[in-house]
Amino acid sequence: MEHNAYIPRLAKIIQIKEEVSGARPIKTFRTQFLNKNDFAFHCGQCTMLSVFGKGESMISISSPPLIKDYLQFSILKMGRVTSALHEMEVGDKIGIRGPYGNGFPIEDWKGKNLIFIGGGIGLAPIWSVLQTALGKKQEYGELKLIYGARTSKDLVFKEELKELKKKMIVHLSIDVEEPEWEEFIGFVPQNVTDKKPSPKNAITITCGPPIMIKFVIQALKDLEFEDAQIYTTVENKMKCGIGKCGRCNIGMHYVCKDGPVYSWAELKKLPQEY
Amino acid sequence: MKKILRKKSFLQWVKRLESYKIYAPMKDDDFWNFALINNPKDLNLNHSNTVLSPKKIIFPQREVILEFSTSNDSELEVKEILPEEKASIIFGVRPCDARAIPLMDKVFGGDFTDPYYWKRRDKTILVGLSCNTPPSSNCFCLSVEGSPHSKEGLDILMTDLGDKYYVESLTKKGDQLINLAKNLFEEPNAKDNKDLENIHKDSEKKIKRQIQDIKNIPAKLKEMFESPFWDEESLSCLRCGICTYLCPTCHCFDINDEIISSSPLKGKRVRTWDNCQFPDFTMHSSGHNPRSDRASRLRQRILHKFQYFIEQYQNYQCTGCGRCISKCPVGIDIIEVLNKVENYGT
Amino acid sequence: MVNLEELKENAKELLKQEKVKYIIGYKRGTNGLMPVPAFIKKPEDVENLIWDPLCIYNLTRFLVDEKRKKAKQKNPDERPVGLIVKGCDSRAVNVLLQEKFINREDIYIIGISCENTGVVDEKKLVKKLKGKKVKKIEFGKKNGFIVSTEDGQVEVPSSEILAERCQECIAHFPVVYDVLLGEKPKRKPDNPFKSLEKMESLSREERWTFWKEQLDKCIRCYACRSTCPMCYCDECVVDTINFAVTADTTAEEKAQKIKWVEKSPVLSENFVYHFIRAIHLAGRCIDCGECERVCPLDIPLRFLNKKLEKEAKELFGYDVGFDPDRPSLVSCFKEEDPEDFIR
Numbered sequence: 001m002e003h004n005a006y007i008p009r010l011a012k013i014i015q016i017k018e019e020v021s022g023a024r025p026i027k028t029f030r031t032q033f034l035n036k037n038d039f040a041f042h043c044g045q046c047t048m049l050s051v052f053g054k055g056e057s058m059i060s061i062s063s064p065p066l067i068k069d070y071l072q073f074s075i076l077k078m079g080r081v082t083s084a085l086h087e088m089e090v091g092d093k094i095g096i097r098g099p100y101g102n103g104f105p106i107e108d109w110k111g112k113n114l115i116f117i118g119g120g121i122g123l124a125p126i127w128s129v130l131q132t133a134l135g136k137k138q139e140y141g142e143l144k145l146i147y148g149a150r151t152s153k154d155l156v157f158k159e160e161l162k163e164l165k166k167k168m169i170v171h172l173s174i175d176v177e178e179p180e181w182e183e184f185i186g187f188v189p190q191n192v193t194d195k196k197p198s199p200k201n202a203i204t205i206t207c208g209p210p211i212m213i214k215f216v217i218q219a220l221k222d223l224e225f226e227d228a229q230i231y232t233t234v235e236n237k238m239k240c241g242i243g244k245c246g247r248c249n250i251g252m253h254y255v256c257k258d259g260p261v262y263s264w265a266e267l268k269k270l271p272q273e274y
Numbered sequence: 275m276k277k278i279l280r281k282k283s284f285l286q287w288v289k290r291l292e293s294y295k296i297y298a299p300m301k302d303d304d305f306w307n308f309a310l311i312n313n314p315k316d317l318n319l320n321h322s323n324t325v326l327s328p329k330k331i332i333f334p335q336r337e338v339i340l341e342f343s344t345s346n347d348s349e350l351e352v353k354e355i356l357p358e359e360k361a362s363i364i365f366g367v368r369p370c371d372a373r374a375i376p377l378m379d380k381v382f383g384g385d386f387t388d389p390y391y392w393k394r395r396d397k398t399i400l401v402g403l404s405c406n407t408p409p410s411s412n413c414f415c416l417s418v419e420g421s422p423h424s425k426e427g428l429d430i431l432m433t434d435l436g437d438k439y440y441v442e443s444l445t446k447k448g449d450q451l452i453n454l455a456k457n458l459f460e461e462p463n464a465k466d467n468k469d470l471e472n473i474h475k476d477s478e479k480k481i482k483r484q485i486q487d488i489k490n491i492p493a494k495l496k497e498m499f500e501s502p503f504w505d506e507e508s509l510s511c512l513r514c515g516i517c518t519y520l521c522p523t524c525h526c527f528d529i530n531d532e533i534i535s536s537s538p539l540k541g542k543r544v545r546t547w548d549n550c551q552f553p554d555f556t557m558h559s560s561g562h563n564p565r566s567d568r569a570s571r572l573r574q575r576i577l578h579k580f581q582y583f584i585e586q587y588q589n590y591q592c593t594g595c596g597r598c599i600s601k602c603p604v605g606i607d608i609i610e611v612l613n614k615v616e617n618y619g620t
Numbered sequence: 621m622v623n624l625e626e627l628k629e630n631a632k633e634l635l636k637q638e639k640v641k642y643i644i645g646y647k648r649g650t651n652g653l654m655p656v657p658a659f660i661k662k663p664e665d666v667e668n669l670i671w672d673p674l675c676i677y678n679l680t681r682f683l684v685d686e687k688r689k690k691a692k693q694k695n696p697d698e699r700p701v702g703l704i705v706k707g708c709d710s711r712a713v714n715v716l717l718q719e720k721f722i723n724r725e726d727i728y729i730i731g732i733s734c735e736n737t738g739v740v741d742e743k744k745l746v747k748k749l750k751g752k753k754v755k756k757i758e759f760g761k762k763n764g765f766i767v768s769t770e771d772g773q774v775e776v777p778s779s780e781i782l783a784e785r786c787q788e789c790i791a792h793f794p795v796v797y798d799v800l801l802g803e804k805p806k807r808k809p810d811n812p813f814k815s816l817e818k819m820e821s822l823s824r825e826e827r828w829t830f831w832k833e834q835l836d837k838c839i840r841c842y843a844c845r846s847t848c849p850m851c852y853c854d855e856c857v858v859d860t861i862n863f864a865v866t867a868d869t870t871a872e873e874k875a876q877k878i879k880w881v882e883k884s885p886v887l888s889e890n891f892v893y894h895f896i897r898a899i900h901l902a903g904r905c906i907d908c909g910e911c912e913r914v915c916p917l918d919i920p921l922r923f924l925n926k927k928l929e930k931e932a933k934e935l936f937g938y939d940v941g942f943d944p945d946r947p948s949l950v951s952c953f954k955e956e957d958p959e960d961f962i963r
């Protein structure tokens with residue numbers, strides 16, 4: 001009998017890190033399966049996390065596939081399930097099913113310059129592919145990250161970003177001025193315009209709130225990027241994760257199965273319903 | 275296998291099938307609905323269209339997916355709950371409702387097969403009844419590649435020839451049912467075959483409603499995504515669940531955890547029908563809703579059936595049963611909407 | 621008698637003079653016998669308007685949509701909406717006014733008297749005609765309807781096909797309007813709560829069995845709620861229609877939203893849904909009977925609301941929808957209110 005796609009596997013939380021506190025808190029969780037750790041996935045894929053009694057939420061895997069002994073998720077507290085996750089402690093158990101979605105076509109990007117553009121929690125899905133590319137740096141061209149959040153406190157992976165700066169170009173931004181902030185002030189799309197990345201032999205990968213994505217694409221188009229050079233992820237409400245419950249569709253595509261990764265060339269052909 | 279069954283032998287046949295669960299249309303005051311038959315005598319095949327289609331038997335409105343609990347030493351336990359179904363027969367399936375089942379098969383099959391659906395589906399035998407007169411005044415099966423005597427999706431098709439039924443078995447499952455009561459069946463003679471042909475031909479003429487030119491519709495709909503047409507057509511829509519819950523092809527669902535006790539934790543994960551006409555169907559946790567108005571929701575229903583499904587599976591996701599038309603409280607009429615689409619802007 | 625031409629003329633003038641944004645009335649449908657709601661924007665489309673004994677819908681419900689739509693618009697058209705109402709519908713308008721859900725100046729009410737009859741119950745009509753197709757149905761001169769079928773005309777007494785709610789209607793006459801068509805009727809019902817008698821004569825156990833059977837059928841399509849002009853809450857106990865999430869809505873608020881009713885259409889949840897709905901309609905339901913009419917499973921929902929209407933009448937002397945300035949039943953307390961049912 002084939003595996004029942006609706007039944008999650010049990011996993012244990014082995015580490016919790018508070019990334020952002022305050023009204024819109026973000027925590028990063030690392031989990032290990034109770035039975036075999038044989039979970040294979042691609043960068044950009046997601047899983048359905050279960051808190052039994054509360055429900056399920058679709059969350060991107062933020063660790064790279066190369067890391068085998070744990071899965072990492074960075075989660076913004078939004079509602080029922082994510083709040084319950086935020087209340088959990090190390091050792092607590094959750095359910096995981098997946099992986100779902102198409103993931104990023106990183107094999108096709110070999111030899112290209114990769115420009116990662118993220119806003120807020122949007123760094124989570126980027127992180128997996130960024131780490132993967134960084135691990136095989138020699139196979140790619142120049143790697144660059146343009147990342148921003150509302151305030152400096154809202155940036156995720158603060159320490160990791162410091163480390164990252166030693167390995168690749170990182171441009172950070174915050175929306176409004178703060179004392180001590182030395183980098184760009186303004187929204188992420190403005191930072192993109194400001195840094196003028198070159199479209200030559202480049203691929204951009206954008207994740208963040210829908211409104212940010214919209215303006216980043218605009219900024220990139222102004223910098224003469226081709227539609228096919230721009231990749232983004234789409235978010236829609238999800239329940240099944242396997243293209244059956246019918247709610248996450250944009251046109252004939254189910255974002256859970258056929259997405260969430262799209263090039264702008266593909267996405268712009270679909271109804272703009274996300 | 276083609277056979278003749280005298281009407282007076284019908285009851286005996288059903289009695290021979292006692293090892294199966296039997297569903298058939300039953301009358302409840304003013305309307306018909308499929309129900310489990312306890313006494314074969316209750317079986318009556320004079321039904322008009324049932325309120326709900328037999329999809330509710332194969333894909334029930336509610337089913338438990340799994341159970342979870344923590345025991346005293348707080349060990350979390352999760353148990354898969356698959357339906358334990360006895361083989362069942364559904365009698366009196368209208369050809370449009372039968373054609374809806376292969377469409378559901380596509381959705382619940384594919385990359386991730388849905389074990390809950392297939393457990394029931396594999397054990398269900400569909401015995402159809404051709405519609406000598408249309409069971410609803412809004413039937414339009416002929417417009418969507420169906421017919422009042424379509425065999426698609428059925429194991430057996432029965433046709434009423436007056437004092438006897440013409441019984442055509444279409445699958446091995448169907449043969450089995452006939453073989454259980456072989457002696458009750460006769461071979462059809464030339465006149466029976468002729469009668470069958472005439473009745474079938476006649477039944478097509480009695481379908482009054484139609485979509486003008488369905489071939490152009492998918493392409494036309496694609497062009498009309500942004501059109502103000504949808505605002506106009508949806509003005510009176512109440513955002514209720516009638517058109518979708520009653521539709522034999524609509525398959526959308528929700529999954530929720532239901533708690534019996536919170537400490538120690540005990541509960542179920544349950545799947546229930548859901549539908550694209552409810553505002554919170556697509557509403558994100560942030561309150562953002564990609565389909566926040568009636569227009570976009572009506573458009574989703576029509577486009578899913580007449581554009582997206584075609585693009586994905588090369589079939590219309592509508593079999594022309596007419597339920598959504600007859601039962602819509604404000605008379606939103608899918609045939610009329612599509613005919614207007616066809617003529618829109620010309 | 622209501623003159624359709626007069627109705628059209630009135631509507632046309634309103635649109636021509638741009639006094640109203642649009643007019644909500646009735647027009648012929650394509651799906652069968654029943655008329656459908658019409659939203660008339662242009663004077664020339666007034667020709668589509670109809671008025672016949674099947675104009676049963678309570679169009680007041682569309683004021684809820686209008687209000688939501690307007691709230692979203694930056695520069696809304698401030699003109700009123702024209703609305704055609706019968707007696708019961710007009711009382712729904714009054715309840716919405718009483719609850720300050722709508723403003724009087726936002727609606728232009730075209731009242732239609734049901735005169736000595738009322739509207740027809742579609743199901744009774746279909747049964748009566750035994751499969752014959754209705755071509756036309758009109759109000760008769762006296763107390764009945766003239767039904768034309770392919771076999772010619774028949775006169776059907778109203779007692780045979782009148783909607784039950786009309787049989788028990790206490791005012792077949794708009795109680796609030798800007799223009800009125802037709803005359804004030806003389807008929808008064810013998811007993812406005814007659815339909816309850818049978819139910820009330822049953823024992824507690826029998827009633828329990830009855831409702832268990834009925835509510836077990838419910839598929840929770842919420843058509844009953846969706847068609848009801850009083851069910852205008854953005855957040856219902858069963859789901860969210862228009863959840864107002866702002867930047868200030870916290871994750872806790874969303875996470876702690878109580879699930880009063882599970883989505884499963886099982887008896888216990890169906891009971892909670894219907895009883896909460898009934899209680900929330902006490903002193904608000906004006907008995908337009910729409911919830912019962914739209915139910916695809918023919919659940920006799922009107923009983924529930926009618927019973928509460930009777931309680932309100934007997935215990936508090938409260939009639940629903942006659943006076944928009946009177947405090948609503950459930951939001952006011954009086955010294956002399958009976959308390960003996962509180963245990």
Ligand SMILES: Cc1cc2nc3c(=O)[nH]c(=O)nc-3n(C[C@H](O)[C@H](O)[C@H](O)COP(=O)(O)OP(=O)(O)OC[C@H]3O[C@@H](n4cnc5c(N)ncnc54)[C@H](O)[C@@H]3O)c2cc1C
Nearest residue numbers: 056057058059060075076079080081082236237238558559
């Ligand atoms: C492909 C994809 C990847 C995502 N990756 C991340 C991530 O890495 N980190 C992160 O913090 N968030 C991510 N999200 C968003 C996250 O899924 C929602 O914030 C979360 O489901 C909200 O659930 P809740 O129970 O806390 O909220 P509630 O408001 O209680 O929502 C109830 C249920 O509705 C569904 N739902 C509601 N909103 C959404 C939504 N926006 N997306 C999907 N399902 C929703 C879920 O099933 C949820 O359990 C992702 C969403 C998608 C679609």
Ligand code: SF4
Nearest residue numbers: 511512514516517602
């Ligand atoms: S189209 Fe009709 S049945 Fe469907 S949601 Fe709208 S009002 Fe309900």
Ligand code: SF4
Nearest residue numbers: 521592593595596598
């Ligand atoms: S869309 Fe309407 S007519 Fe078509 S199958 Fe569904 S309910 Fe029947």
Ligand code: SF4
Nearest residue numbers: 838840841842844915
């Ligand atoms: S209309 Fe009928 S079936 Fe639908 S929710 Fe109301 S009572 Fe239930």
Ligand code: FES
Nearest residue numbers: 239241245246256
């Ligand atoms: S989440 Fe169910 S179809 Fe995508």
